Amino acid sequence: xxxxxxxxxxxxxxxxxxxxxxxxxxxxxxxxxxxxxxxxxxxxxxxxxxxxxxxxxxxxxxxxxxxxxxxxxxxxxxxxxxxxxxxxxxxxxxxxxxxxxxxxxxxxxxxxxxxxxxxxxxxxxxxxxxxxxxxxxxxxxxxxxxxxxxxxxxxxxxxxxxxxxxxxxxxxxxxxxxxxxxxxxxxxxxxxxxxxxxxxxxxxxxxxxxxxxxxxxxxxxxxxxxxxxxxxxxxxxxxxxxxxxxxxxxxxxxxxxxxxxxxxxxxxxxxxxxxxxxxxxxxxxxxxxxxxxxxxxxxxxxxxxxxxxxxxxxxxxxxxxxxxxxxxxxxxxxxxxxxxxxxxxxxxxxxxxxxxxxxxxxxxxxxxxxxxxxxxx
Numbered sequence: 047x048x049x050x051x052x053x054x055x056x057x058x059x060x061x062x063x064x065x066x067x068x069x070x071x072x073x074x075x076x077x078x079x080x081x082x083x084x085x086x087x088x089x090x091x092x093x094x095x096x097x098x099x100x101x102x103x104x105x106x107x108x109x110x111x112x113x114x115x116x117x118x119x120x121x122x123x124x125x126x127x128x129x130x131x132x133x134x135x136x137x138x139x140x141x142x143x144x145x146x147x148x149x150x151x152x153x154x155x156x157x158x159x160x161x162x163x164x165x166x167x168x169x170x171x172x173x174x175x176x177x178x179x180x181x182x183x184x185x186x187x188x189x190x191x192x193x194x195x196x197x198x199x200x201x202x203x204x205x206x207x208x209x210x211x212x213x214x215x216x217x218x219x220x221x222x223x224x225x226x227x228x229x230x231x232x233x234x235x236x237x238x239x240x241x242x243x244x245x246x247x248x249x250x251x252x253x254x255x256x257x258x259x260x261x262x263x264x265x266x267x268x269x270x271x272x273x274x275x276x277x278x279x280x281x282x283x284x285x286x287x288x289x290x291x292x293x294x295x296x297x298x299x300x301x302x303x304x305x306x307x308x309x310x311x312x313x314x315x316x317x318x319x320x321x322x323x324x325x326x327x328x329x330x331x332x333x334x335x336x337x338x339x340x341x342x343x344x345x346x347x348x349x350x351x352x353x354x355x356x357x358x359x360x361x362x363x364x365x366x367x368x369x370x371x372x373x374x375x376x377x378x379x380x381x382x383x384x385x386x387x388x389x390x391x392x393x394x395x396x397x398x399x400x401x402x403x404x405x406x407x408x409x410x411x412x413x414x415x416x417x418x419x420x421x422x423x
Contacts, residue, residue, distance in 0.1 A: 097359075245340075
């Protein structure tokens with residue numbers, strides 16, 4: 047086997063020039079360190095900030111209002127929504143994706159004055175296990191501090207606390223055992239389908255252009271929109287197959303069953319897959335070769351996987367990252383998956399997700415058609 051250093055150096059110069067002239071590829075490569083710094087330095091945190099919660103104060107006493115103010119002073123919680131019934135608390139946790147519901151009983155004030163343990167009911171959204179556990183600790187600490195403040199000054203100084211004046215009756219909804227797998231696996235199809243479908247779509251159009259077969263398709267009576275939609279449909283079938291495998295495996299292996307409507311879940315999955323495929327084709331239209339398409343798809347796909355709310359709750363993100371996550375289809379599909387699988391949510395609870403994904407699909411398809419025409423001209 048012949049090996050000449052001069053020939054190798056000539057090939058190195060040739061590939062180096064090619065790479066330097068490939069500005070899209072260079073930009074995608076150089077943007078990766080910045081992307082990692084932003085996501086893992088700012089977005090990936092388990093600290094809970096401004097979680098939504100609701101209070102149903104049956105006591106309406108000065109002491110109960112002071113307890114609510116003490117809880118509200120925690121940076122982990124937003125200013126509370128106020129409920130007028132227990133049904134409103136349940137609706138807040140199920141439909142509005144609230145994290146905590148607090149019910150203060152009517153005799154809360156009387157029991158504290160008699161020196162008896164005064165229970166409050168705390169309902170916690172267990173669909174996000176890490177945040178649920180942290181919020182439980184925060185509420186326990188705030189309740190203990192409040193109990194201490196109710197003791198006489200002498201007792202507070204000597205810290206004579208044998209039994210807390212407030213007893214917290216906790217209930218974790220949708221994930222009673224606070225198991226991480228419930229939170230991860232219920233929303234993981236959003237990440238899985240993003241990786242599979244976006245990569246396929248991003249490469250497919252470029253591959254057709256490199257082979258010269260896309261121009262042949264344009265010579266047929268089909269419009270560009272019809273061609274693109276026709277290319278998406280077979281991959282939707284592949285996506286459904288992967289989704290069914292994950293749902294079946296989650297049930298058989300871990301007992302995670304779909305509490306809501308399967309038909310509704312598949313309907314939301316359909317618009318999500320179409321939106322992801324259209325977005326992938328739109329990005330593919332900007333690429334000149336498959337190498338560019340792969341790097342560009344990773345540049346878009348990686349944030350979609352990280353900031354969908356599966357690994358880290360979306361309310362923990364800083365404002366910029368939160369805004370970016372609102373522009374990605376996977377965030378809305380992950381929310382719909384958790385709502386349907388764990389909470390048994392109906393269409394009203396996921397209507398916003400469904401509408402966004404539908405609009406995103408139509409806009410991405412229109413943009414892909416507009417961008418592709420001049421590149422083929």
